[in-house]
Amino acid sequence: MxxxxxxxxxxxxxxxxxxxxxxxxxxxxxxxxxxxxxxxxxxxxxxxxxxxxxxxxxxxxxxxxxxxxxxxxxxxxxxxxxxxxxxxxxxxxxxxxxxxxxxxxxxxxxxxxxxxxxxxxxxxxxxxxxxxxxxxxxxxxxxxxxxxxxxxxxxxxxxxxxxxxxxxxxTSSFKRKEIKELLENSDDYDKLSDDILYALDLGRKAPSAANSQMWRFAFEDNFKTITISMPVGYKHFKWEHPNVDIGICACHVWLGLIDKGYNPAVTVNEDSGRAVWKISILRQRLAI
Ligand SMILES: Cc1cc2nc3c(=O)[nH]c(=O)nc-3n(C[C@H](O)[C@H](O)[C@H](O)COP(=O)(O)O)c2cc1C
CATH class of the missing domain: 3.40.109.10 (NADH Oxidase)
Incomplete structure (x- = not known):
């Protein structure tokens, strides 16, 4: 890929x-x-x-x-x-x-x-x-x-x-939030592997309407699965479809893991009106 x-x-x-x-x-x-x-x-x-x-x-x-x-x-x-x-x-x-x-x-x-x-x-x-x-x-x-x-x-x-x-x-281009600000739980930062941090770094660079960067990252499976969604109840006064932007960010995170040699499993489901993406490297080893 x-x-x-x-x-x-x-x-x-x-x-x-x-x-x-x-x-x-x-x-x-x-x-x-x-x-x-x-x-x-x-x-x-x-x-x-x-x-x-x-x-x-x-x-x-x-x-x-x-x-x-x-x-x-x-x-x-x-x-x-x-x-x-x-x-x-x-x-x-x-x-x-x-x-x-x-x-x-x-x-x-x-x-x-x-x-x-x-x-x-x-x-x-x-x-x-x-x-x-x-x-x-x-x-x-x-x-x-x-x-x-x-x-x-x-x-x-x-x-x-x-x-x-x-x-x-x-004002908009180039300006992005730091990874830490995008974690649902900022204490998770120290537990993330370099490869996951690399993928999140590409994720945070995704474009979003009015540069809102409404994506938040959380983790499952001992930090081997990244979940990407907007906060429950998130609304933007000018942009009605932030779930589009969440998919854009998920694409960047997925590509980041591919760049590190993984073949991540990807799912997306609706939860509380939001699309929730899960990008997982749980069941695999790095390709040599
Ligand atoms: C889903 C989506 C919708 C957007 N809609 C508009 C738009 O209607 N008009 C516009 O000028 N820019 C639009 N943008 C561009 C954003 O303003 C831009 O991506 C953001 O400011 C970040 O800048 P960058 O793409 O140069 O990194 C949109 C971006 C996204 C992701």
Whole structure:
């Protein structure tokens, strides 16, 4: 798996990019990303569809920035586990794209009617009304499948940086909580092996909506199983679907353990309205 792309350097170099050159991604690269989406090697079943679509060079879809030609939508059911799997698999795709030199940005707030125009995917007009004043998918669990998040796929345009992007760049990107602050029980820190700490370090670098970093880590099986979830009752005033972000973080932790030579078992279940991921290296030895 670590042969797919260098894990740590890819995670370290990814940033949300909000300024793109208005040119299409090279054919060979976009085909490799599509192939990856078709046969993504994740250790659990999922129903997430990655739909690639083209957008016009206007600000209609993302509202604050012009869409580059290539984009991808992550489509799934809307229960906690399904949207969390969007996070895990979507981030895997985003990191693969990053390793090919393609910039991305998770978007939870985009103009849903414009997405539907560019990429018809909804099963009823009611689904359009469920968005938050037209932006993204905003209700909790509802019927049918729909785009949960979208991302541009393109080449970073350096000169196009707007003031807002510069502010976001200095205030949000790069800033992450320390591992200790993310442990449900901070006393656990001293009991963690170097390999687990390595995986949690990649986990804490995951992107999250408004950089909220709502994930918390706990342990089972004598610190050989990591659980990742948001605190019970967690709510964010602007972002309605933090279970997506939890899946993104779980993907980073899983990749961190793969990078250390493990083949972790991965499960996700719903508990108190939250997706709870368990990533375990209990039943294995390091590959030599
Ligand atoms: C699930 C999710 C949804 C997001 N939605 C938006 C969005 O609607 N608009 C936006 O500008 N950025 C959005 N972001 C990007 C975050 O602001 C960004 O990931 C965070 O500030 C950390 O910065 P970094 O990705 O550069 O490390 C989203 C990120 C995630 C993970």
């Amino acid at each position: 670590s042969k797919l792309f260098p894990i740590k350097s890819t995670i370290d170099s990814r940033r949300s990019v909000r300024s793109y050159k208005m040119i299409p991604v090279d054919d060979e690269i976009i085909e490799s990303i599509k192939d990856f989406a078709k046969s993504m090697p994740v250790p659990f079943d999922h129903n997430v569809e990655f739909r690639f679509f083209n957008a016009d060079p206007t600000k209609t879809l993302y509202t604050v920035m012009k869409s580059p030609p290539n984009n991808v939508a992550f489509i799934a059911e809307t229960d906690a586990v399904s949207i969390s799997k969007v996070g895990f698999t979507g981030e895997f795709l985003i990191l693969f794209a990053q390793s090919k030199g393609i910039s991305t940005c998770w978007y939870g707030h985009y103009k849903l009617s414009e997405l539907e125009r560019l990429m018809p995917h909804l099963q009823s007009t009611d689904q359009l009304k469920e968005s938050n004043m037209g932006y993204g998918y905003s209700k909790g669990e509802t019927t049918g499948r729909r785009a949960i998040c979208i991302s541009p796929l393109g080449y970073y345009e350096d000169r196009g940086l707007r003031l807002m992007d510069r502010i976001t760049k200095t």
